[in-house]
Amino acid sequence: MLTRGEKNSDDRSFGTGFRGKKVLITGGLGFIGSSLAIRLVPLGADVTVLDAMIPDYGGNLFNIEPVKKDVTVNFSNITDSTSMNYLVREKDYIFHCAGQVCHIMSLSNPFPDIEYNIKGAAVLMQACKNYNPTVKIVKTGTRGQYGPSVKLPVDEEAPTNPRGIYEISNLAAEKIMKIYNDVHGVRTVLLRLTNIYGPRSQMRHSRFGVVNWFIRQALDNETIKVFGDGKILRDFLYIDDCVDALLASALCEKAEGEILNVGVDKAVCFLDLVKLIIEVTGSGRWEFSEFSPERKAQEPGDFYSDIAKIRKIVGWEPRVTLEEGLARTADYYRQHRRCYWQSTAAA
Ligand SMILES: NC(=O)c1ccc[n+]([C@@H]2O[C@H](COP(=O)([O-])OP(=O)(O)OC[C@H]3O[C@@H](n4cnc5c(N)ncnc54)[C@H](O)[C@@H]3O)[C@@H](O)[C@H]2O)c1
Numbered sequence: 001m002l003t004r005g006e007k008n009s010d011d012r013s014f015g016t017g018f019r020g021k022k023v024l025i026t027g028g029l030g031f032i033g034s035s036l037a038i039r040l041v042p043l044g045a046d047v048t049v050l051d052a053m054i055p056d057y058g059g060n061l062f063n064i065e066p067v068k069k070d071v072t073v074n075f076s077n078i079t080d081s082t083s084m085n086y087l088v089r090e091k092d093y094i095f096h097c098a099g100q101v102c103h104i105m106s107l108s109n110p111f112p113d114i115e116y117n118i119k120g121a122a123v124l125m126q127a128c129k130n131y132n133p134t135v136k137i138v139k140t141g142t143r144g145q146y147g148p149s150v151k152l153p154v155d156e157e158a159p160t161n162p163r164g165i166y167e168i169s170n171l172a173a174e175k176i177m178k179i180y181n182d183v184h185g186v187r188t189v190l191l192r193l194t195n196i197y198g199p200r201s202q203m204r205h206s207r208f209g210v211v212n213w214f215i216r217q218a219l220d221n222e223t224i225k226v227f228g229d230g231k232i233l234r235d236f237l238y239i240d241d242c243v244d245a246l247l248a249s250a251l252c253e254k255a256e257g258e259i260l261n262v263g264v265d266k267a268v269c270f271l272d273l274v275k276l277i278i279e280v281t282g283s284g285r286w287e288f289s290e291f292s293p294e295r296k297a298q299e300p301g302d303f304y305s306d307i308a309k310i311r312k313i314v315g316w317e318p319r320v321t322l323e324e325g326l327a328r329t330a331d332y333y334r335q336h337r338r339c340y341w342q343s344t345a346a347a
Contacts, residue, residue: 014247014251017043017247017250017251018043018045018093019043019044019045020044021044021045021046021093022045022046022048022091022093023040023045023046023047023093023094024048024088024091025037025040025049025050025095026050026078026094026097026098026120026124027050027051027058027059027096028049028050028051028071028073029049029051029059029060030051030059030060030063030200031196031201031202031209032097033049033095033098034049034064034200035199035200035240036097036247037049037064037067037071038066038067039247040247041067041071047070047071048071048072048073048087049071049072049074050074050075050076051074051075051098052075052076052078052098054100054112054116056105056204056205056207057100058208060340062336062339063200077116077120078098078120079115079116079123080123081126081127084123084127085127085130085131088124088128088131089131089132090132091135092135092136094124094128094137095137095138095246095250096124096137096138096139096140096177098116099113099116099117099120099169099170100112100113100116100169101166102207103144103165103167104207104208104294105208106164106165106166106169107164107165107294110165113165113166113168114165114169117169117172117173118169118172120173121172121173121176124137125137125176125177125180125184125188128180128186129180129184133184135186135187136189137177137186137189138188138191138249138250139174139177139188139191141171141173141174141190141192142166142167142192142193143192143193143195143261143303144162144163144164144166144167145160145171145174146159146160146161146300146303147159147300148161148163149300149301149302149303152233152302152303153267153306153307154303154306155306155308156261156306156309163297163298163300164298174190174192174259178190178259181257182257187257188256189252189255189256189257190258190260191246191249191259191260191262192259192261192262192305193237193263194235194236194303194304195210195234195235196236196237196238196239196242197209197211197212197215197237197325198212198238198325198328198329199333200239201239203333203340203341204341211277211326212329214273214277215281215326215329215333216333217284218277218278218281218283218284219283219284219330219334220284221283221284222284223285223286223287224274224278224285224286224287225286226271226274226288226289227270227299228288228291229271229288230269230270230271230272230274231269232269232301232302233267233268233302233303233304234268234273234302234303234304235263235267235268235304236268236273237262237263237264237318238322238328238329241318242262245262245310245316248314248316252313252314252315254313255310258309258313260309260310260313260314261306261307261309261310262305262310262316263305263318264304264305264307264318265305265306265307266304267304268322271286273322274286276322277326277330280323280330
């Protein structure tokens with residue numbers, strides 16, 4: 001296992017795969033998109049990040065601080081076909097990370113999910129079909145597309161019965177993109193990500209990014225609320241491992257047209273996660289709390305990913321332990337807290 005601060009991946013494993021390649025990252029000022037940009041620049045890619053900076057979503061200009069002079073930033077909405085028809089041209093790879101990402105928000109207002117996640121995917125794919133049919137696209141879908149697990153760990157053959165509009169919109173987007181792959185030959189890799197945590201996730205509110213939110217509470221020495229009995233199982237993947245999976249999938253011919261889980265085949269319950277966060281940060285405390293009725297209705301129960309397929313096809317697997325990832329995340333936010341939230345506690 002790696003020690004703190006070490007690079008997760010040996011970038012030589014990507015060889016010259018991205019050198020001189022033109023890459024578009026939709027949602028590129030958000031958590032996953034900006035982390036991709038920061039990895040792609042030293043690999044020699046010519047990176048354009050597109051982001052609409054929608055309020056309450058995860059976009060943050062500070063996220064790209066380390067590469068801000070090396071990337072092109074375009075403030076467009078992915079539903080704007082005029083912009084997309086132009087932006088997809090001449091790109092070798094597109095990482096599609098833009099979207100409404102919060103299942104709680106989708107409960108009160110489903111229309112951004114339908115507009116950005118479903119229509120956005122269709123606008124992107126149509127633009128590629130018409131203006132750049134040889135591009136390769138990687139989509140970041142969600143484990144939520146499965147809904148409640150029928151058996152654990154969950155593999156790609158499991159039924160999809162999602163429990164929310166956010167999850168349904170991602171499943172619809174995946175199906176649209178698969179059609180463009182299968183029927184129109186626009187090569188697309190369809191990833192289903194588990195819970196991702198790490199530096200550059202938004203920290204202003206608790207509606208998405210649960211691990212990061214717990215870390216914020218611990219750093220502010222607050223009480224972390226553990227819903228129910230805290231025994232629900234999840235797999236939590238560190239951002240550097242997630243970025244590795246996206247890059248490796250983009251370069252892998254055999255992954256084209258495939259649906260692949262990206263997660264950790266080791267489950268942790270929420271209570272143990274919270275205890276570990278408190279141990280790693282050295283601050284905070286926890287207490288049990290009731291689920292709100294809305295959260296309870298949407299809670300799909302235990303989930304963790306079967307990653308045998310991506311291991312076999314792409315050769316990717318996670319490398320950063322939960323303890324190590326939490327420590328790196330806490331370090332980042334200790335250093336850059338003021339760029340992510342107004343703290344009530346002493347810094
Ligand atoms: N973070 C996770 O744990 C996780 C898990 C599973 C799947 N995903 C998926 O990965 C993708 C990226 O998630 P993230 O965590 O980086 O979220 P994020 O909110 O940090 O980033 C998304 C970015 O997309 C931008 N965006 C949203 N709608 C847009 C639009 N219509 N046009 C242009 N830009 C738009 C936002 O402004 C934001 O900067 C999403 O599709 C999400 O559903 C994330």
